[in-house]
Amino acid sequence: MAQPEIPQKAPYPVAVEAGKSYWWCACGRSKSQPFCDGSHQGTAFSPVEYKAETSDTVYFCGCKHSKQGPLCDGTHNTL
Numbered sequence: 893m894a895q896p897e898i899p900q901k902a903p904y905p906v907a908v909e910a911g912k913s914y915w916w917c918a919c920g921r922s923k924s925q926p927f928c929d930g931s932h933q934g935t936a937f938s939p940v941e942y943k944a945e946t947s948d949t950v951y952f953c954g955c956k957h958s959k960q961g962p963l964c965d966g967t968h969n970t971l
Contacts (some may be wrong), residue, residue, distance in 0.1 A: 896957070898954075898956060900940075907947075908942075908948060909945050910946050914927060942961070
């Protein structure tokens with residue numbers, strides 16, 4: 893199974909707006925981290941949608957190994 897690139901071993905804090913969708917980069921290749929810029933083309937990866945339920949700051953995974961999809965779960969501490 894293909895492994896994603898690790899753009900950083902820390903989460904990306906992002907202010908999100910309620911009701912808005914954000915497309916998280918799952919491959920680690922995007923130059924627009926933590927969001928997809930299409931760099932996954934030709935790989936086994938696809939971006940993951942995150943739909944904000946409330947306006948708040950959320951922490952998107954930067955290591956691309958989170959078990960909770962696009963949000964950081966602290967996995968970067970074990971890499």
